[in-house]
Amino acid sequence: MAYCQSAPHNIHSLVQKILGLLNKGNSRSVKAKKHILLSLFFQVASILLGFVMVPVTLTFLDDNTAAHGVWMVLSSFIAYFNFLDIGLGNGMRNKFAESKAKGDTEMARIYVSTTYVGLGIIMGVFFIILCIIIPIVPWQVVFNSDLPEAELSAAVFIVMGFFCIRFVIQLISKLLIADQQPGWTKGFKFFINLIAISAIAVMTYFMEGDLVKLSLVMSITPILVLGSVSVVLYSGKYAKYAPTREFFRREHLQSLVSLGGKFFLLQIGSIILFTTDGLIATQLFGPEEAFNYMVTQRLFRAPTFAFATITNTLWSAFTDAYTKGDLKWIRNTIKRSIQIWALFSLGIILLMFVAIPFIEIWTKGKAVITIDLVICMGLFQIILNLNSIFVAFVNGVGKVKLQLWSAYFAMIANIPLSIFLGGYLGWGLSGIVVATMISIGIDVVIRPIQYRKIMNGTAKGIWNE
DSSP states (O other): OHHHHHHHHHHHHHHHHHHHHHTOSOHHHHHHHHHHHHHHHHHHHHHHHHHHHHHHHHHHTTTOHHHHHHHHHHHHHHHHHTTOSTTHHHHHHHHHHHHHHTTOHHHHHHHHHHHHHHHHHHHHHHHHHHHHHGGGSOHHHHHTOOSOHHHHHHHHHHHHHHHHHHHHHTHHHHHHHHTTOTHHHHHHHHHHHHHHHHHHHHHHTTSOOOHHHHHHHHHHHHHHHHHHHHHHHHTTTTGGGOOOGGGOOGGGHHHHHHHHHHHHHHHHHHHHHHHHHHHHHHHHHOHHHHHHHHHHHHHHHHHHHHHHHHHHHHHHHHHHHHHTTOHHHHHHHHHHHHHHHHHHHHHHHHHHHHHHHHHHHHTTTOOOOOHHHHHHHHHHHHHHHHHHHHHHHHHHHTOOHHHHHHHHHHHHHHHHHHIIIIIISOOTHHHHHHHHHHHTHHHHHHHHHHHHHHHHTOOOGGGGO
């Protein structure tokens, strides 16, 4: 009886302690902590939906692992291309954060409007180019697949065509991140996944599934969600930043592209580095083995995406702190981020022990995974998470030239090294992962050094560009 009476009091005390920790510190820290918590909630929910997505889409495709392997390679391209905004989105992110920190609302709106108009024109041109190129590419050769050429070509056109629209309307997410409110962007992702999974599950009972229908559902859903959010926010909370032709300034494209162009080149390097692994697996070992590779990668990317919610939140916070000269806050935040990384690393190690039986259940026995692939993929994600802490800082302060060179080194080295280790030496799928780890090794070493140089005021030349 005494326990029952004390339970509500204990719960109330715990809630008060949690709220006290969240509200402790300056406004920047409080905002960051609240949105990290919100981001983690939605990210974990999205990850769980992502696990549901694989068996749901497999069922929709009638357990055709070859078709599903093609879809996973194609969707991985789109997942990474979502970060590719011709540099303008990330340029806007930093410029908006700087303008808002200085209280310059008009300049912030100019940067938002200029980004929307500029990116809209670019994506219009890109769509025209797609209409010319897609019909003449031999997609059966690209995906090493026996699926009909017409089905593959139609799926690629649908995904890439709708992606051009999504490319522009997802700038609302960049604006929220720049305003240090990334938690809501994770919520968008959650509802996109929830609606898509629900639609596919319903369609399974009423029609025969194929790659084209799957591509259509997965491509339209993000546009509906992000389009609705944009209308609501730009007519309400962010009305004073709403993009219009009136606030488009051609001359400010230069400042956006100057910084954003570096981010664009970084994005190109990252996309080539991380998406070619799936294609290399397809070309060397076939779409069935690519399916094995992609499901293993998707499992281990789950904790990495969760950790990225923290580093992505900190990017614009670092911009704000660096602009205001609050170096103490930056040092403390980096230290706490490394402590959190250690906990995530322990979680990834534990995941290695259960990965194989989990994947077998998850894919209904369709995937065949080896222990060496599991170990390599886990170690790779641990290294990637550590590097992301310092990348968030460097991106936030805009000193990305050195990162650009190391990214291109990794991009150039990865493809031949993956073919050599995976194919020539016979290491299989594990060789592809090891090659990528080696390729990014230099970045993992030099990024903390650059952080210390910038913070100590000793960064010169390329270290400070």
